[in-house]
Amino acid sequence: MADKFVMVVSEGSFDKAMMPLIMGTTAASMGMEVHVFYTFFGLKLLKKGVRPKLKGMMSLFTGMIEKKMKKLNIPGYDEMMQQAKDLGVNFYACSTSMALMGVEQSDLADGVKVLGASAFLNIAADSKVQLFIG
Amino acid sequence: MHGSDNTAGEIPLDKDATLDARGLMCPMPIVQLAKKVKEMNSGQVLELLADDVGSKEDVPAWTSRTGNQLLGMEEEGKAFKFYIKIK
Numbered sequence: 001m002a003d004k005f006v007m008v009v010s011e012g013s014f015d016k017a018m019m020p021l022i023m024g025t026t027a028a029s030m031g032m033e034v035h036v037f038y039t040f041f042g043l044k045l046l047k048k049g050v051r052p053k054l055k056g057m058m059s060l061f062t063g064m065i066e067k068k069m070k071k072l073n074i075p076g077y078d079e080m081m082q083q084a085k086d087l088g089v090n091f092y093a094c095s096t097s098m099a100l101m102g103v104e105q106s107d108l109a110d111g112v113k114v115l116g117a118s119a120f121l122n123i124a125a126d127s128k129v130q131l132f133i134g
Numbered sequence: 135m136h137g138s139d140n141t142a143g144e145i146p147l148d149k150d151a152t153l154d155a156r157g158l159m160c161p162m163p164i165v166q167l168a169k170k171v172k173e174m175n176s177g178q179v180l181e182l183l184a185d186d187v188g189s190k191e192d193v194p195a196w197t198s199r200t201g202n203q204l205l206g207m208e209e210e211g212k213a214f215k216f217y218i219k220i221k
Contacts, residue, residue: 022160022161025161025165026160026161026164026165028168029161029164029165029167029168029169029196030164030168030195030196030199030200031168031199031200072159073157073158073159073162074159074162075162083165087165087168
């Protein structure tokens with residue numbers, strides 16, 4: 001059976017958006033089963049058409065870093081998200097965070113499953129690697 | 135870009151396919167490698183070209199993790215050549 005790798009994402013800034021996708025696509029490419037749970041400010045990363053920004057005052061420079069990434073041939077957020085989905089990475093939205101942030105299921109990108117903490121912990125309980133991104 | 139005048143490698147191996155991942159940065163060489171290997175058959179040899187400096191550690195980690203065999207690696211200037219036998 002494939003080793004399981006789980007991540008919890010609780011922040012929605014640019015770096016916190018990219019990290020789980022980089023780790024997730026890599027782990028899936030290594031044959032691991034990947035599950036990512038988005039909660040609190042991380043939740044917005046699962047919304048349709050989202051464009052993650054750098055944190056705080058740095059948000060003004062988001063376009064610059066996007067340009068630099070393009071120049072370096074580093075895939076952007078949307079492309080990485082698609083890659084991750086193609087590789088079978090599982091994405092979960094925290095149901096309580098959805099209520100708290102006023103996010104509806106229809107706001108979420110395709111393929112995202114809504115879960116509570118208990119269901120996620122059931123998935124995570126026999127995982128080999130766990131990362132918290134927040 | 136890289137020239138096509140790469141000298142023949144010291145590892146005299148027959149390869150069945152080549153994946154040129156030069157110009158791609160982590161994690162894309164590994165993601166593309168995994169996709170390519172899925173298309174190939176057991177026992178075939180893939181030549182992987184990469185110039186992300188992390189590849190030197192990442193590719194051996196990937197092969198040991200996935201059970202594919204790393205037959206050899208060469209450094210050519212800033213690029214690496216890996217020879218991978220598909221499990």
